[in-house]
């Protein structure tokens with residue numbers, strides 16, 4: 124009798140060990156990698172079974188992102204190989220001269236930018252290049268420009284004078300001195316291309332973080348939604364709320380990503396194309412949507428519009444919006460309330476809509 128019990132016990136132990144080994148071998152492995160792209164650190168984290176396959180998938184995703192980054196970079200010096208591969212440089216060089224045939228992805232970004240320019244009453248405008256140059260955010264010495272110079276640069280900001288020809292797939296800036304800036308479009312677009320590359324390689328769980336552009340694929344490793352922190356613009360390292368995210372994008376535009384201080388004022392890189400000055404009213408705008416491309420464009424556009432208009436426009440366009448206002452309030456569209464955990468530290472009220 125006693126022997127029998129021991130045999131059963133050994134057998135149970137053996138089965139438990141086999142089962143444990145089985146689970147161990149089937150555990151999801153993580154692979155992550157980071158690259159400096161589009162002026163920011165981009166990290167890609169993926170989960171699966173086979174580390175080598177994951178590594179290949181991430182390499183393919185970065186290759187795709189780098190291709191978009193190079194096509195849309197407007198800063199490489201004239202004469203360099205980078206300058207020649209950039210469609211945006213070629214369009215800008217040909218301003219006032221002639222149309223330039225561009226890559227399909229660049230054309231898609233320009234068409235999307237045009238659509239959102241129209242949908243946001245001009246708050247979003249990729250022809251903002253001359254004003255950006257004046258502020259110098261892309262370079263080493265950003266500074267507050269003279270008011271007269273801003274007026275001169277604004278005369279060159281005009282979306283209607285960006286001519287897109289779908290049949291020829293060309294872009295033309297009609298007036299000499301005009302220039303395109305895809306800074307608010309390219310990261311989201313590239314992120315979405317990276318997601319496609321990951322999917323093509325069979326990846327089902329991923330998180331891409333491209334400096335404020337978060338895109339998740341599937342659920343997290345533990346099969347729960349991913350948890351994304353909404354940053355406190357007033358205190359680095361602090362978060363105001365946690366967003367649960369699954370198979371979608373959460374893109375944030377904030378006044379804390381690129382700025383300088385002068386005369387006690389924070390001058391940041393999101394410019395109201397109607398005034399030529401940094402947009403006030405919001406400190407950060409997060410747009411939650413399926414696709415990182417439109418989410419990136421909209422986070423910038425809604426930042427420019429100011430909190431009230433932003434919530435209204437977000438609702439109209441069917442995306443969720445989370446805003447930290449200039450006076451520190453946390454506002455959000457009602458559709459997101461079950462996915463947003465507001466931390467005690469955040470004073471808040473939600474949109475009544």
Ligand code: AMP
Nearest residue numbers: 246247248249306307376392393394423
């Ligand atoms: P994001 O970080 O996505 O909000 O994009 C900010 C970048 O977009 C800036 O660094 C500029 O390159 C560009 N930008 C700034 N203001 C605007 C605007 N009103 N419309 C379109 N692009 C803009």
Ligand code: MG
Nearest residue numbers: 307419420423
């Ligand atoms: Mg953006």
